[in-house]
Amino acid sequence: MLAELRDVSFAYPASAERRERPFALAGLTLEIAPGEIVGVIGPNSSGKTTLIRLLTRVLEPDAGEVRLDGVPVRRMSRAELARRVAVVPQGTVPQFPFTVGELVLMGRYPHDPGRYFESARDHAVAREAMEATGVRELADLPLEHLSGGERQRAVIAKALAQEPRLLVLDEPTAHLDLRYQVEAATLLRRLNRERGMGILLVSHDLNLAAEVCDRLLLLRAGRAAALGAPEAVLDPALLAAVYGCEVVVDKSETTRRPVVRLTWKEVRDTR
Amino acid sequence: MLSVLTAALVVAVVASLFLGSAHLSPSAVVSALSGRAAPESIERVVTLSIRLPRIVAAVLAGGALAVAGVAFQALTRNPLAEPSVLGISAGAAFGVVIGQSFGLGLTLREALGLTAFAFAGALLAAGAVYVIAAFGRGLSIQTLLLAGVIVGIFFSSAITVVISLLDFNRLGGVVHWLLGNLAPIPSGALALFACLAAVGFALVVTHARELNLMALGEESLQQLGVAADRLKLTIFLAAALLTASVVAFVGPIGFVGLIVPHVLRILLGSDNRLLVPAALVGGGIFLLFADTVARSIVAPAELSVGVITSFFGAPFFIYLLRTRYRPNL
16 A cells, blocks of 8 residues: 555644644544545545644654555654655745745755755756646746746645655645636646556545545544545535535536535534 | 855955054055064054954854844744844843853853853743744744744843943943944954854754755645754754854844845845855855944944944834735745
């Protein structure tokens, strides 16, 4: 298995500011095969981002184990981990005007952390990554001059420069135009096909997830509500129970994938 | 670019050797530098015992402050962070005033003691800023600046308390130092200053590649393979050491760490591997320039160099706040 979470539980420490009960992931098991695209969906604070943090050892699970290629992540060095898993975080831009090229080169860090200046090979890999996401021409521009979609592609290029076996994306289409959703879906499918790279897509966007993923994990309050093919997970009754609102699931005319639509009926309180 | 800056520094240093309130002819300065002047001659004393130590102190202090500025900016991911803005200079100054009230001066051993007091004060202030700012979950720009201002005011008041308890005869020296001045430092103390600044600079410059990654945020820093906590602690200690040594030897000089890195970022970009060495050189040039202005603008009287940097720095800070500041990203 490329990545596996085995019966993983995690609770954030209780704190004074958080009035609600500290959130937990409980007994979660997920396997990602090499070259597979897995989507994680679920309402706000259902544990989607926590899952990414556990996978990349930003957080350590209270119980259970996280493995990459069969090796527990807690036995890996951070650099080793970063050579296997690259994360595209939710859109934040550095306060400092780094250029696209500089950002992408940062992705080379885990390949030789002791090095001060990047090697010729690092530059070659970075160039290739920028080409793959179509930002090669923007290499010398400061990130702040880019549009939202271009910036996102620059950050994906940085992740590709890590040469990971698993690419993790956290809400890649948040705050972006409709057109970018199509662009993102195309890009992710191509990267998966051409590089055999596993992809973990965490998203609010059910339709993007349904469109590109082989399997979906639906989270509810830190537990798996469903795990399986998009057609099976995107069940109207199940979604209504998890999200607390009524939806209709159709099939896309062009790709035969499920498409989720709201009915806009009054929301009933399921809590 | 770095060589251009270094050349500019050399020019500034040489020019400063020939400028000053004592009117020496260029040939007199040259004869003093080449050791041909008589041991007790005016040109020799003025050039080697007054001007040269002052120039060295200015270059060291300016460089150290600018490097500390770059380090604090990377650490807080905030281009407005700087030792004086964050209140850390004030904390170090409080430490020094305490040390001075025990009678510590600038002989080598006493200077070491003063630096220790300054370092303790800097750590105290930085810790306080961190605790206050971290209350609001995450170090947002607003809370960080606010915390810095509050801590700065607190330590300034604490300094006032110590000063009012101080023996009247010692008062003049302390106040003069508090304004930030580059009066000649004994050569032993100057060497110590250089060593401390070198240690701080070395720690920052060797981690410059990691400082770049820091701009992506704490989580991304870890996900790229960096041991984030150890890195932050190292940079924090280095920046505090740089600040403390400057404050101990020449006083709390403000805004150098804000102005110099900002101008250099416009010229060179954000790569810290270039920016950190450039800040060392550029900070030296800037403070040398500010000191020349301080010495000549109201000649034959002298202003403190800290006054000049604040006159430049405060409007500059406002300008940055209005233009470069992007809230809540």
